[in-house]
Amino acid sequence: MGRGYIVDDTVEVYLSKLCEQQSDHVTGLVIGQNSIQRDFVVMACRTPSREEPLVGAGKSPDKEWISEHARQVSRMLPGGLSVIGVFVISDADAKETLASLRQLVFAVQRLISSESLWKADDNEVTDCVTLHINPKSRKISCRTFDIKDPKSLAKPADWKYQAAVCSSWSTMSCCVKVDLLVPLPDNKACTKSMDECLKEGLKVWTYQIENAVCLIDGIQLPDDAELTAGQKRNVRQVLTAQLLVTPAQQDTLRDVVQRCGGALSVRGAIHSRAYVHNNKPKAKLAEKILKKDVVSTMVTRVQMLLDELLAPEDESKGVGTDKPGTEQFCLPHRVFCPAKGNGSLCVCDYRFNDEDPSEVIDRLKEMLDVNAADQNLDTKQEIVAEIIESGESEDSTAEIADVQEPKRNNNYIGVAMATVIALLATAASMLYLHDI
Amino acid sequence: MTMIVDSNGIETGDFLRVRGPLELKCILDSTDVTLVRKAISRTFENLRYHVNSESCVLRVQDSPVIIWPNKGVHVTPREITTSTMCEELHKWIQTDEQEMAGKRSAKKKGKKSSVARVISLNLMMEVTKPGPLPAPILCKTIQKSHFLSTTLPMDCVVNIRSADTIKDAFEGLLEALTHQLHEMERVMLCHMKGTTLSVPEPFHFLLPESRGLVTAVYPAGVPDSQLEPQRKELHERFELPEDRPYFRRANAYHFPNELYKDGYLRNPHLALTHPTLDDGKVYLVHGLYSYHHYMQDRMDDNGWGCAYRSLQTICSWFQQQGYVERPVPTHKEIQQALVDVGDKQGSFVGSRQWIGSFEVHAVLNQLLGVTSKISFVSQGSEMASKGRELANHFLSEGTPVMIGGGVLAHTILGVAWSETSGQIRFLILDPHYTGAEDLQVITDKGWCGWKGPEFWDQTAYYNMCLPQRPKAI
Numbered sequence: 001m002g003r004g005y006i007v008d009d010t011v012e013v014y015l016s017k018l019c020e021q022q023s024d025h026v027t028g029l030v031i032g033q034n035s036i037q038r039d040f041v042v043m044a045c046r047t048p049s050r051e052e053p054l055v056g057a058g059k060s061p062d063k064e065w066i067s068e069h070a071r072q073v074s075r076m077l078p079g080g081l082s083v084i085g086v087f088v089i090s091d092a093d094a095k096e097t098l099a100s101l102r103q104l105v106f107a108v109q110r111l112i113s114s115e116s117l118w119k120a121d122d123n124e125v126t127d128c129v130t131l132h133i134n135p136k137s138r139k140i141s142c143r144t145f146d147i148k149d150p151k152s153l154a155k156p157a158d159w160k161y162q163a164a165v166c167s168s169w170s171t172m173s174c175c176v177k178v179d180l181l182v183p184l185p186d187n188k189a190c191t192k193s194m195d196e197c198l199k200e201g202l203k204v205w206t207y208q209i210e211n212a213v214c215l216i217d218g219i220q221l222p223d224d225a226e227l228t229a230g231q232k233r234n235v236r237q238v239l240t241a242q243l244l245v246t247p248a249q250q251d252t253l254r255d256v257v258q259r260c261g262g263a264l265s266v267r268g269a270i271h272s273r274a275y276v277h278n279n280k281p282k283a284k285l286a287e288k289i290l291k292k293d294v295v296s297t298m299v300t301r302v303q304m305l306l307d308e309l310l311a312p313e314d315e316s317k318g319v320g321t322d323k324p325g326t327e328q329f330c331l332p333h334r335v336f337c338p339a340k341g342n343g344s345l346c347v348c349d350y351r352f353n354d355e356d357p358s359e360v361i362d363r364l365k366e367m368l369d370v371n372a373a374d375q376n377l378d379t380k381q382e383i384v385a386e387i388i389e390s391g392e393s394e395d396s397t398a399e400i401a402d403v404q405e406p407k408r409n410n411n412y413i414g415v416a417m418a419t420v421i422a423l424l425a426t427a428a429s430m431l432y433l434h435d436i
Numbered sequence: 437m438t439m440i441v442d443s444n445g446i447e448t449g450d451f452l453r454v455r456g457p458l459e460l461k462c463i464l465d466s467t468d469v470t471l472v473r474k475a476i477s478r479t480f481e482n483l484r485y486h487v488n489s490e491s492c493v494l495r496v497q498d499s500p501v502i503i504w505p506n507k508g509v510h511v512t513p514r515e516i517t518t519s520t521m522c523e524e525l526h527k528w529i530q531t532d533e534q535e536m537a538g539k540r541s542a543k544k545k546g547k548k549s550s551v552a553r554v555i556s557l558n559l560m561m562e563v564t565k566p567g568p569l570p571a572p573i574l575c576k577t578i579q580k581s582h583f584l585s586t587t588l589p590m591d592c593v594v595n596i597r598s599a600d601t602i603k604d605a606f607e608g609l610l611e612a613l614t615h616q617l618h619e620m621e622r623v624m625l626c627h628m629k630g631t632t633l634s635v636p637e638p639f640h641f642l643l644p645e646s647r648g649l650v651t652a653v654y655p656a657g658v659p660d661s662q663l664e665p666q667r668k669e670l671h672e673r674f675e676l677p678e679d680r681p682y683f684r685r686a687n688a689y690h691f692p693n694e695l696y697k698d699g700y701l702r703n704p705h706l707a708l709t710h711p712t713l714d715d716g717k718v719y720l721v722h723g724l725y726s727y728h729h730y731m732q733d734r735m736d737d738n739g740w741g742c743a744y745r746s747l748q749t750i751c752s753w754f755q756q757q758g759y760v761e762r763p764v765p766t767h768k769e770i771q772q773a774l775v776d777v778g779d780k781q782g783s784f785v786g787s788r789q790w791i792g793s794f795e796v797h798a799v800l801n802q803l804l805g806v807t808s809k810i811s812f813v814s815q816g817s818e819m820a821s822k823g824r825e826l827a828n829h830f831l832s833e834g835t836p837v838m839i840g841g842g843v844l845a846h847t848i849l850g851v852a853w854s855e856t857s858g859q860i861r862f863l864i865l866d867p868h869y870t871g872a873e874d875l876q877v878i879t880d881k882g883w884c885g886w887k888g889p890e891f892w893d894q895t896a897y898y899n900m901c902l903p904q905r906p907k908a909i
Contacts, residue, residue, distance in 0.1 A: 175567030177491075181461050183583035184576075194576065213495065213502075213560065218512050220500055244493050244502070244560040247459040247587065256633045260583040263463050268572030269565070298572075305574060326577045333571035385571040 002157040003127055003144050005032075007041040008165035010340050014044055014369075018089055019135035025090030027062075027104070029070055029083045033277055034125035035285075040277050041129075042166050043340055044087060045073065045369040063104055067111040073367055074112050075300045076347050078336075079274025079293025080169075083112060085129030085144075094132040094141035098154055101130040102145055109147045116296070129157060166345050168278040170227055170237040172216065172290050175381075177269045178298060180205055183260035195306050198264055202302065206295050208245040214287040215242040221283035227276060237278075238344075241290055262324075270297050271334055271381040275345060301331040304350060330385040335360055336378040337370060346378070353384055450523070450596040451649070452605055453691065454494055454613065456559025457587040458483055464631070465581040473625055476584070476633075480621040483588075486561065487613050494606065497556040499528040504562075505606040518603035522596045525555050554691050559590055559613070582631050591638040592616050593649050612651075619653045627655040634658055639688040643674055650674065652683060660684045660761065667909050679907040684758030690724075700726035700752070701873045704865070704884040705849050711861045711886050716854030719827040720863065722834030725849075726752040727884070728764070729869040735767060738870055740788045743845035744770055745867035746838040747796045750847070750903055751804060753836055759906055760804050773802040792840045793899035800903055811900040816841065816892030823853035823860045833905045836865070841898030844868070848900070852886065861886045 018026050028046035032039060047069040050062065070083045077083075086105050088097055105128045126148040132141040143154040182201035184194065213220060216227070216239050227237070274290040309329070332350035339345045347368055349360050357374060364370045462479040464472050486492065494503045504510040509518045516524065592612040596605055620636035627634050634655035641650050652670060654663060667683045676682050696702060704727055710718045728748035730738045737744060744767050751764045765773070771787070774780040779798055791799075797808040809829075813819055829837065830850060837848040850863035869883040878884050892898065 174564040175569050177563050177565055177569070178572055181463075183463075183585070184578070186580070209563075212563070215502070215512070220502070220512075242562055242564045244495070244562050246558065246560050247457050256586045256635060257464065257582050257584050257631045260463070260581055262576070262578040262581065263583060264577075265575045266572050267575070269567065269569035270572065271567055271569075301572070302574070324579045326575060328573055328575045331572045331574060381568055383568050383570040385573045387573060 002155050003039055003129070004158040005039045005041050005129060005142065005160065006165055007032075007159060007161050008043070009161055009163050010166070011041055011044050012161045014340065015087070015089070015133060016138070018046055019133060019138060025088055025092070027066055027086065027088045029066075029073055029108075030085035030087055030129055030131060031073070031077065031081055032084050033080055033082070033275070034084055034127070035277065035279065035281075036123070036125065038279060039084065039125070039127075039129070040165055040279075041084070042081065042345055043368075045367070048366050063107045066104060067108045069367070070108040071111050071115060074115070075296075076349050076364075076367060078346060078348055079172075079272065079296070080276055080289045081345070081347075083108065085131065087131035087133065089133045089135050091134055091136060094134070094139075097132050098130070098141075098143065101132065101143075102154065105130050105145055106147055106150075127155075129159075130154075131159065166339070169275045169345060170239060170278055170281065170286070171273065171275055171344060172239045172241050172286060173271065173273040174241040174243065174290070174294075175269050175271050176209075176243060176294050178205070178266055180264075180266045182264050183258065184262040184264060186259040186261045194264065198266075198302060198306075201264070201266075202299060205298075208247065209243065209291050209294055212243040212245045212291070214290065215244070216240075216283065216286065218242070223282065223284040225283045227281045227283050227286050241272075241287075243291075243294070266302070266331070268331065268385055269382070270294070270301070272297055273336070273346070273348075273381075297334060301334075301350060304352075305329055305331050308352070328387045330387060333379075333382040333384055336381060337364055337372040337376050339368075339370060351379075451554045451691075452522070452557065452594045452596055452609055453554050453592070454557040454559050454609055455589070455591045458487075458559070458590055458617075459585075460588050461583075461585045463577070463581050464584055465579055467582075467631070472631070473628070476625060476628075477621060479584075480617055484614055484617050487559075487617065488610065491562045491565070492610075493560045493562050494609070495558045495560055496525060496529065497558060498530050499525070501525060501528050503557075503602070503606055505610045509603045509606050511602065516602065519601050521598075522555075522600045522602055522605045523598065525602075526553065529555070555596075557609075584633065586633075586635050588617075588620055588635070589637055590616060591640070591651075593640055593651060595648060616651070616653065623653045623655050627658060639683075639685055641683055641687055642689040643676075643682070647674070649689060650683075654685065660686075660758070664909065671909055678909055680905065681758040681909050683909070686756055686758035686761070698726070699873060700728070700732075701875060701878070702726055704875055704878050705863055707875055707879045708863075708885065710863075711852045713852055713854045713857065713859045713861070715856045716852055716859055717827070718850060718852045719830035720834075720850035721753070721830060721836050722757075723753065724756040725749055725836055726756070726764070727865060727873075727878070728752065729867045729883070731870045733766070737767060737788070740790055741767060742867040743791045743793075743796060743838065743840055746836075746840075746845050746847045746865075747791075747799060749865060749867070750796070750800065750836050750838060754804050754806060754903075759806070759908070762803065765799070765803055769803070770799050773799045777802050792845070793838055793901040796838045796840075796901045797903075800901075806906065807904045809902040809904060811902060813898050815894060816896050816898060817889070817894045819862070819892045819898065820858070820860055820889040823851060823858070824855070826851040826862075827853050829902050833902065835903040835905055837903075838901040839898055840900075842893045842896035844893075849884075860889055862889075862891065863887075864891065 026046050028044055030041055031043045031045065032041035047066050050065055066086065074083055086101065086108060088101060090097060109128055127144040127146050129142060129144050140159055142157045142159040144157045145154060146152040180201045182197050184197055272290060272294040274286070274293045276286045276289060330353050332352045334348050335351050336346040336348045339347050347364065347370060349363055351357070351360050357377060360377065361372050361374070364372045460479060460483065462475055464475050466472065488506055490504060490507050492504070492506055494505060500513055501516060502512045511517065590613060592609060594605060594608045594612055616638060623636040624633055634657050636653045637656050638651050638653050641652065643650055670683050671678055681687055702724055726749065728745045730741060730745065735741070747770060748764050754760045755762065755764065768785060771780070771785040774795055775782055775784055777798055779795065793810060797810060800806040800808055811825060813822065826837070826848065839846050839848055845867065847865040847867065848862055849865050852861040864885060864887050866883045869878065871877060
């Protein structure tokens with residue numbers, strides 16, 4: 001018994017358009033949500049062409065390039081939506097391309113999961129779809145592979161188009177305050193770099209979020225309860241989530257006070273959003289999807305900032321080269337844009353303060369093939385962070401701590417911090433966060 | 437200190453208890469003591485702000501009830517409102533029947549359950565807030581400094597009066613939390629040495645004569661012996677006698693819904709109905725002890741270890757009343773102590789040799805610094821006349837008594853004695869029991885039970901070791 005993919009009509013339209021283009025072959029990503037019984041596909045997007053095609057590329061898909069495309073696209077999908085497969089439009093025989101498609105889908109998922117923090121539960125679906133479409137005959141060949149099993153063989157699957165697949169989703173969202181403070185190592189003690197320290201702090205925070213109590217519309221639902229109980233199938237629900245945390249237990253072996261060479265703090269809030277298909281979604285699943293998005297959006301932004309700060313010269317080695325001081329950087333904020341189709345689903349992107357909104361529009365077009373006009377961009381979910389300049393005094397005084405509190409919102413507690421201005425970040429490596 | 441008692445001075449028996457860890461984190465960028473203290477105080481102020489903010493959440497354990505005490509006392513589920521009686525919360529809590537191991541005693545007829553009910557709450561923080569809010573800012577500071585990072589183990593208790601609404605009770609709880617943070621700040625700063633800081637830990641103590649619970653905060657890592665001035669102040673404040681401890685860590689009140697982690701039964705005698713003698717009175721051991729007997733701790737001492745077990749029961753009494761911090765000694769440690777005082781040869785350690793009341797007295801002295809009186813009867817029938825002596829012992833010392841004679845050792849936990857008729861019963865804890873910690877079996881089969889004077893071997897010689905309570909706080 002193969003899997004069944006329920007695909008939105010707009011995807012058919014999109015794929016047809018791609019078929020009409022006169023290119024050798026087109027590859028791209030399939031985006032949707034897996035569940036135990038069914039899989040839903042809400043959009044597809046072609047991989048943009050490489051500016052300089054690789055020498056000897058030939059007809060086989062460019063694994064590296066497509067994997068990179070998938071990695072970037074994953075960051076642009078809110079909770080619940082993910083890259084669940086790949087497609088290729090070519091007039092080669094479906095059977096011939098199967099092997100290369102198989103390699104491709106494994107490579108894609110490998111790269112995506114290396115960035116993600118979540119190990120798949122036993123309950124989670126680990127099948128990915130590979131779609132082959134002949135542009136002339138429009139014949140579809142749909143197979144799935146279990147990416148948890150390296151020896152997995154292709155299994156046939158159903159690919160069915162249906163209207164309004166994009167309309168029957170419940171949206172959950174919340175705004176999560178973040179307030180992290182991590183010490184930086186003392187010079188002589190160890191050579192941990194800044195992003196390693198940040199990663200440790202985020203690990204603890206992730207653990208808190210994973211174990212948080214989740215309220216949906218003010219109530220904690222039993223695990224097995226259905227999210228849409230009492231609602232008609234096609235009614236779009238918009239639910240507000242609340243997360244209650246217990247601070248993680250400290251390991252008592254460590255001294256209460258330790259030497260440090262400084263500190264990193266991350267303070268602000270992130271808007272998190274997740275979609276669950278209305279096909280009898282369980283509250284527990286919805287909670288997991290939302291929490292996954294909370295963690296991903298935070299990690300993505302931190303990663304993006306560290307990538308930006310990667311200094312051309314390698315200053316990372318000696319912490320001793322860091323001059324004393326304090327420096328502040330704004331993490332990018334999240335912007336939403338409706339996905340294709342008439343539904344309520346949105347994709348997202350991150351915009352740094354100094355970027356023009358047109359850059360966001362360009363990226364959405366390039367990565368997701370989504371045409372976003374300025375009006376479609378929803379920039380209201382997060383307020384752009386502002387760095388408030390503080391004086392360069394050496395002493396930490398209560399005055400300075402007050403100034404650093406954002407004016408708009410008085411619920412941020414200023415933890416007393418040294419106010420000296422610091423250096424730019426050291427060389428960034430990718431943040432790989434694994435389960436605790 | 438937080439004192440929770442209602443206006444009549446009567447403990448009504450129900451508590452609200454909130455526990456939860458709060459992070460205390462800050463940079464100490466100077467070694468100047470004044471600045472360090474200021475930084476710590478500021479961080480505590482932040483925590484107090486947090487606890488009094490709308491983000492503070494209290495969750496009733498094992499129930500769907502969640503309360504925001506600072507949002508006009510907002511509650512979910514919505515059926516509960518601010519004017520609901522606090523007692524109603526019990527209906528929402530799912531109790532686990534299997535956990536009630538020690539509760540079988542309450543089922544005995546005529547035994548009034550004086551067990552206080554506790555509603556346990558978890559302290560949590562809501563990290564979500566209605567948006568939109570500013571996106572995060574990363575701030576990097578490079579400076580040689582110190583980093584303070586610890587978890588404060590918040591633990592507050594409030595007594596609920598029958599007329600209390602949710603609003604009253606939770607506002608009281610918030611006050612207690614705020615007050616505890618002040619106390620913790622004070623204790624932390626008071627015991628600060630350079631950059632060494634102790635984590636402040638709360639303990640609850642039950643005052644005698646139903647005067648309620650008192651909470652004191654002690655610095656972790658500072659032993660009881662160094663905290664005598666604080667205890668003295670507490671004794672004076674609450675007008676308590678200065679010759680027995682009430683405020684040592686070991687004296688902390690054990691809440692009815694908490695299990696003992698070590699698995700030993702506590703005070704099995706409380707499950708018994710005490711004998712009623714004509715014109716007689718019952719004199720019992722004071723406080724808490726653990727029941728030690730054959731085969732426990734994977735030690736097969738069946739047939740030879742009874743006096744050791746009785747000694748262990750006595751040691752457990754001294755530990756749990758707070759006179760000593762030393763854990764209950766093992767058979768080997770007991771034997772080693774006897775070698776150390778020169779009473780036995782080195783080969784004694786690891787052997788299966790019996791000991792008697794003299795050895796018990798020697799070990800109590802050597803390991804616990806406790807002195808004992810030795811008493812004896814030349815024949816078991818004379819035990820019937822020991823009523824007054826034992827009664828006086830339980831009145832003034834209240835410690836368990838080890839008695840050895842013939843080939844057996846037992847522990848005497850109390851005596852029922854009539855001065856006029858001379859009738860006497862002995863409350864015996866028998867260390868020869870080899871089964872599991874099953875209160876029902878132990879009480880039904882008389883392993884802990886009241887015995888008449890015929891219990892003793894009428895012709896055997898018996899020695900008793902009566903441990904004396906140190907006069908200290």
